[in-house]
């Protein structure tokens with residue numbers, strides 16, 4: 507049962523306690539700039555703001571209106587951000603008193619299939635704007651949840667949300683991994699540690715498609731594991747039987763462990779992080795896959811691929827999963843050169859009929875641009891490249907039609923002649 511709407515009042519929280527707060531401030535949108543809101547896009551950029559009524563604090567929930575005073579929606583306010591308003595609701599209906607809990611429940615319900623999968627204990631429970639909760643990331647790792655709050659509004663709600671999740675879900679403890687660049691851009695401090703419940707062990711053992719991985723949320727990258735690649739690892743492994751596989755940017759061996767289970771003849775894992783490589787080794791042995799020849803190499807992949815080229819090395823399958831090379835459209839050119847460089851080198855290293863699995867997680871480069879970059883690389887490498895699969899982030903990282911910006915991960919699985 508949902509509570510009745512409360513006129514001019516919405517649910518807010520401080521220090522873990524929910525309360526009714528009155529909306530006092532309004533952000534006015536310039537004439538002509540309401541269109542994206544009508545399409546339910548969640549961002550209002552500073553250039554679209556006509557003015558502000560009242561004096562909303564950083565992180566306040568504001569009403570968004572047009573110049574005539576019509577309410578267009580509700581959103582988090584942060585004047586210091588390049589995106590000063592992030593909408594949480596559209597239209598003129600006031601927020602329901604249980605608005606946040608409903609949004610959280612819906613996000614959780616959307617992961618039911620994953621939750622029921624006995625071979626899976628790690629997945630994303632809440633994915634920010636895609637779940638109508640801008641700036642909130644919640645990842646499940648077995649009995650523990652890892653939470654990120656990426657704007658001041660969501661930061662205010664953090665404690666109350668953590669408490670609600672503890673009540674609603676089976677979870678032993680929730681930690682925050684609030685150390686990313688995006689928080690810095692929003693003027694928020696870096697914070698990593700326990701929020702509520704039991705502290706997790708240093709390494710949490712998770713199950714992904716029946717494979718075991720050790721995840722260390724507080725010290726690892728992102729929230730500890732690249733959950734967005736789950737389906738792609740599974741698919742790539744189907745091509746790995748009998749192959750000599752170069753897993754470039756391997757992190758803790760996600761792709762390698764899948765390929766080893768699928769019968770890869772040999773693994774060459776390359777990453778800049780010694781720690782990630784060591785964890786990869788542990789993940790292989792945790793799955794009883796230590797017998798597969800495995801050669802971890804700590805190096806800069808951009809350099810290593812050149813060394814391999816000069817040495818005339820050949821591989822049957824290459825996975826390229828680099829970190830984000832372009833966070834923004836402005837860094838696109840430089841990133842495009844980086845992607846072309848590594849893909850060109852990888853294409854040269856593949857034996858005829860070999861498989862290239864290549865990714866970009868850069869928001870600034872869309873799928874069409876990425877495919878274009880690969881076609882330039884193919885031309886320069888003088889190789890014929892057939893796309894067998896177009897890849898993207900898994901279904902626990904959904905993309906709302908009204909917010910295509912959420913589709914950051916794109917990839918191609920190709921056969922190379």
Ligand code: SAH
Nearest residue numbers: 732755756757760777778779806807827829
């Ligand atoms: N494929 C992995 C995720 C890769 S994340 C998985 O499925 O889990 C990107 C990885 O690239 C990180 O582990 C990071 O340490 C590594 N990295 C970043 N820059 C690098 C560089 N120049 N050379 C080698 N590794 C790099």
